[in-house]
Amino acid sequence: MTEPALVVQGLRKTYALPGGGRTTAVDDVSFSVPAGGSLGIVGESGSGKTTVARILVDLARPDAGTITVNGRERTPGRRGGGRLLGPGARRAARLGRAREIQIVFQDPYVSLDPRLTARQCLHTALRLHGRYEGQAAVGRIEELLDQVGLGRREGDARPRGLSGGQRQRLAIARALAVEPEVLVLDEAVAALDVSIQAQILRLLADIRRETGVALVFVSHDLAVVRHITDDTLVMRRGRAVETGPTARVLDTPEDPYTRLLLSSVPHDGWDPAETVRLRAELAEL
Numbered sequence: 295m296t297e298p299a300l301v302v303q304g305l306r307k308t309y310a311l312p313g314g315g316r317t318t319a320v321d322d323v324s325f326s327v328p329a330g331g332s333l334g335i336v337g338e339s340g341s342g343k344t345t346v347a348r349i350l351v352d353l354a355r356p357d358a359g360t361i362t363v364n365g366r367e368r369t370p371g372r373r374g375g376g377r378l379l380g381p382g383a384r385r386a387a388r389l390g391r392a393r394e395i396q397i398v399f400q401d402p403y404v405s406l407d408p409r410l411t412a413r414q415c416l417h418t419a420l421r422l423h424g425r426y427e428g429q430a431a432v433g434r435i436e437e438l439l440d441q442v443g444l445g446r447r448e449g450d451a452r453p454r455g456l457s458g459g460q461r462q463r464l465a466i467a468r469a470l471a472v473e474p475e476v477l478v479l480d481e482a483v484a485a486l487d488v489s490i491q492a493q494i495l496r497l498l499a500d501i502r503r504e505t506g507v508a509l510v511f512v513s514h515d516l517a518v519v520r521h522i523t524d525d526t527l528v529m530r531r532g533r534a535v536e537t538g539p540t541a542r543v544l545d546t547p548e549d550p551y552t553r554l555l556l557s558s559v560p561h562d563g564w565d566p567a568e569t570v571r572l573r574a575e576l577a578e579l
C-alpha cells in the first residue's frame with residue numbers, strides 16, 4: 295500500500311487563559327490523507343479547525359502529537375526522533391515544511407503583499423524556496439498563472455486590481471508554486487459569492503487531479519465539503535467526534551453532534567425547532 299501523503303497523530307494544543315489555567319483547543323486529533331486525496335475538517339466556530347490548520351503549516355506549535363509527510367516527521371519544533379532544534383535548524387526545518395505543506399486562507403487581501411504584482415508575488419515565493427532560477431522561474435510563473443486561470447493582465451495587476459476570486463486564484467498559485475505535497479485550505483471559499491465559489495472549487499478539483507496534491511479543506515460549510523472532499527472529520531470542542539467517507543458522514547451521521555450540524559443547515563422541510571432540540575440533547579451529554 296502507498297504511504298499516505300499526510301499522517302497526523304494525537305495532535306494536542308492548549309492555550310494559556312488570561313486569568314490562569316489553560317484551554318484545550320485541539321485534543322488528541324488524528325487523521326491521514328492519501329496523495330491526491332481530500333479531507334474536510336468541519337465543526338462549529340471554536341471547535342478547533344483553524345488551530346489544526348495553523349499547526350500543520352507551522353503557525354502554532356502543538357503540545358503533543360506528530361505530523362508526518364510522505365513518511366518523514368514534520369512536527370513543528372521537532373525533527374524525526376523527537377529531538378528539539380536550535381534557531382538556525384528551526385528556520386531550515388520551517389522552510390522544508392513550507393515546501394511540503396502550504397495553506398490558503400479565507401482572505402487573500404491579508405496574506406498577499408499589496409505592493410507586488412501577481413507575477414512578482416509568484417517570483418518571491420519561488421525565490422524564497424530557491425526553486426526555478428532565471429528563465430526557468432519565468433516559465434514556471436506563466437505556467438502557474440495559466441494553471442489557476444489568470445491571464446496576462448491579471449499577471450501584471452496588484453491585489454487591489456484583482457477581484458476576490460482572482461485574488462484567491464493567485465493565493466492558490468502561490469501555494470502551488472513550490473509543488474507542495476499537501477495544500478491546506480482554511481475557509482478558502484467562504485468569502486466568495488456562490489458562482490465564484492463554484493469556479494474555485496472546480497479549479498481545486500482539477501489541480502488535485504493534475505498534481506496529485508492532497509487537500510485538507512477546513513470549512514463550516516457542509517455543502518462545500520460534500521462537493522470537494524472524499525473524507526470528512528467532524529470536530530467538537532477540540533476533539534474528533536466522527537470521521538469517515540464524506541457521503542457516509544453527511545448522509546448517515548453516527549454522532550449526535552454531526553446530526554446537529556446537518557440539522558442546522560436550512561433544507562426542504564427544515565424545522566429549526568429540531569435543531570434547538572438536538573442542541574439541548576447534546577448539552578446534556
Ligand SMILES: Nc1ncnc2c1ncn2[C@@H]1O[C@H](COP(=O)(O)OP(=O)(O)OP(=O)(O)O)[C@@H](O)[C@H]1O
Pocket residue numbers: 309310317318319337338339340341342343344345346514
Ligand atoms: N491564540 C489563541 N489564544 C487563546 N485561545 C485560542 C487561540 N486560538 C484559538 N483559541 C481557542 O481555541 C479554540 C479553537 O479555536 P479555533 O480558531 O481553532 O476554532 P475554529 O473551529 O477554527 O473556529 P472558527 O471557525 O470560528 O475559526 C477556541 O476556543 C479559541 O477561543
